[in-house]
Amino acid sequence: MTALQLTNTKTRRKEAFVPLDPNNVRMYVCGPTVYDRAHLGNARPAVVFDMLFRVLRAVYGPGHVTYVRNITDVEDKINARAAETGRSIKEITDETSQWYLDDMEALGTLAPTHIPRATQYIPQMVSMIETLIAGGHAYAAEGHVLFDVRSYAAYGALSGRSVDDMIAGARVEVAPYKRDPMDFVLWKPSDAATPGWDSPWGRGRPGWHIECSAMSRELLGESFDIHGGGNDLQFPHHENEIAQSCCAHPEGEFAKVWMHNEMLQVEGKKMSKSLGNFFTVRDLFDEGVPGEVIRLVFLGTHYSKPMDWTAAKRDEATGVLRKWRAAVAGIEPAPAASPSVMAALADDLNTPGAIAGLHQLYRDGDLPGLLASARLMGLLTDEMGGWAAAPQVDLSAHAAGLAAAREAAMASKDFAEVDRLKSALVAAGVEVRMSKAGVELVPGPDFDAAKLEALA
Known part of the structure; x- marks a missing residue:
């Protein structure tokens, strides 16, 4: 035991x-x-x-x-x-x-x-x-x-x-x-x-x-x-x-x-209505912040230390969870959590150490262990995963336009139009992947279709 x-x-x-x-x-x-x-x-x-x-x-x-x-x-x-x-x-x-x-x-x-x-x-x-x-x-x-x-x-x-x-x-x-x-x-x-x-x-x-x-x-x-x-x-x-x-x-x-x-802070300051940094859990949900993201940010600080809620931590947690969820899609979890993760949690509920263990499992390619260990921590569960599904949007026309601009730029050596299109796509929350095989556009968690209207 x-x-x-x-x-x-x-x-x-x-x-x-x-x-x-x-x-x-x-x-x-x-x-x-x-x-x-x-x-x-x-x-x-x-x-x-x-x-x-x-x-x-x-x-x-x-x-x-x-x-x-x-x-x-x-x-x-x-x-x-x-x-x-x-x-x-x-x-x-x-x-x-x-x-x-x-x-x-x-x-x-x-x-x-x-x-x-x-x-x-x-x-x-x-x-x-x-x-x-x-x-x-x-x-x-x-x-x-x-x-x-x-x-x-x-x-x-x-x-x-x-x-x-x-x-x-x-x-x-x-x-x-x-x-x-x-x-x-x-x-x-x-x-x-x-x-x-x-x-x-x-x-x-x-x-x-x-x-x-x-x-x-x-x-x-x-x-x-x-x-x-x-x-x-x-x-x-x-x-x-x-x-x-x-x-x-x-x-x-x-x-x-x-x-x-310990208590919670917001961007390094005590949360208070007078400072304008007071908000409810529901406020974050209404802004589109998933509960799983909030949970990972919380667990990233030991319970005995003041926890600082920041936009940077929120964005980092969003990216980490999206990456982990993509990796474990279709994977069956291991029978039990990884010993390293369990050892961290058994040591005075060391959740930052346990999260470090999750990162190591991902780097080692132990995806069944990652899934079982994360689920012990209330992460990567089926119930919490709906937010991570990629937005269903057709970006094929934009991908074709960027590919054509890149081909023209290769001939003219003028990449201004390519840079303009890439910048607009990134600003709209699209991840741009360009390789010899072609152009792939992936909508990210902050995807905003309205920002692409200027490229239509």
Whole structure:
């Protein structure tokens, strides 16, 4: 069996991965809050942990891995969007949840084993909050229930900071009902216009952090193998998850391994609306960027490093995938991925190293190995390949015209017309291949027939 090494945020070192139960390897990843389209940064953890899901399935067997990725469908941003638009909360969350699922599928991600919605697990959240109150780890105040951070001595271990340091260095909500500035909300009251559920503390709704603790416990148990998400969730979300889960269920250890992906940039800058470089996954699709291309660009950077989305990387990935797809057309994949590619992925999910292995397989002419290895990474699959088909266009007249111009130029030694025609064809996205055998014109991924009208 392949030995996996994963970097554990909790211990700050790379460790041999030993599952609690090799017959049921369990992973939980924080999913989206659904009130709008997923932006490109939202897609990175989906692709990163899909890649880990694929590797775990390859090592332990598809039937022995349970992957949970939640959907947060009760949150103040959703309430605000409903108030802005006049649409119902359910209408918004149903629509945006499906948008997210469709967009992630178009990026080649496999469906997780479970995709729980927070609103489906309110009773479990209420029960966990009751347990925390009974154990002296939470308290009710003015319709709210808050977690008593000082009651959990290990608080801050994940992010490596003390509670006092956190208070000094972070903005914390100061409210009269809080005993300590760092105490966080487990339950809060709802007015008539806000979603709410009956509870021992009155009609209200859960705080954000309790959702993941309740859903992971219900679906994976008190202890499970891996908890993942973006590094922006490390504090306070994941820190709070650990505190409330370990206090409610001290018989378990919650997540054994914590993994966090770094953030995404665009052309070397943080993605933001103020910089004009903010865009959604759907924006890229609408511009004609295939999901497979986005996936390859993502996998080209190690998950622990900031990923820079650039036009140059997009174009390079497009060319690489088109070349690989042409090479493996009609080829049957090898029974398993190449050992070199698998070894890279087993080494802390080294996707750049695995991609280097794919390039080597192509250079070596091992096309069955290339296909099997790429498919392990969610690339070169049949489902993702429609974009790569060459545009169906008749360029025979242009090829004949260029051939005639070349023949005339050979006699006159004046190649100005040949250069003009070639330049126009290239500008239209046509690859021009000229040899003694003749002229071949191949439409490329950026082919634009309208640009050829001047040559008609």
